[in-house]
Amino acid sequence: MAGIRQDYITRMIEQLAAALAAILRAATGGKTEEALEQVNEASLSLFGMEYRMLITIDAGSVAELLGHPEKIQALAKLVLAEADVLRLKGDAEGVAHRLGHALGLLLETERRRGAPDAETEALLRDVRGKLAS
Numbered sequence: 001m002a003g004i005r006q007d008y009i010t011r012m013i014e015q016l017a018a019a020l021a022a023i024l025r026a027a028t029g030g031k032t033e034e035a036l037e038q039v040n041e042a043s044l045s046l047f048g049m050e051y052r053m054l055i056t057i058d059a060g061s062v063a064e065l066l067g068h069p070e071k072i073q074a075l076a077k078l079v080l081a082e083a084d085v086l087r088l089k090g091d092a093e094g095v096a097h098r099l100g101h102a103l104g105l106l107l108e109t110e111r112r113r114g115a116p117d118a119e120t121e122a123l124l125r126d127v128r129g130k131l132a133s
């Protein structure tokens with residue numbers, strides 16, 4: 001059973017990496033609307049849920065829906081990618097909202113893991129730095 005779960009996590013991470021790369025390519029190519037659509041598509045593909053729903057409810061409730069720390073952290077990365085796209089569009093309010101949501105998701109990830117994780121800690125530092133600037 002643990003092998004099946006690890007295979008699922010590995011596939012999810014690979015799908016997330018591909019989605020993040022596509023979002024970045026579109027955004028840096030000036031196709032911000034396409035990048036935002038890819039965020040929505042990635043959410044459906046990775047989590048089976050509409051992205052708008054996942055960012056309009058609080059991080060604790062989203063964490064309950066997703067269950068596993070790996071899934072929660074994957075969503076946080078997707079939210080951070082959207083924040084980068086919104087920054088390119090000049091939407092400061094949207095960026096602040098997404099960064100706050102990503103912070104909440106990362107804190108939930110950390111809480112559910114019960115032990116420090118280097119990647120989560122690095123993401124938390126990055127988000128806190130962006131929120132402070």
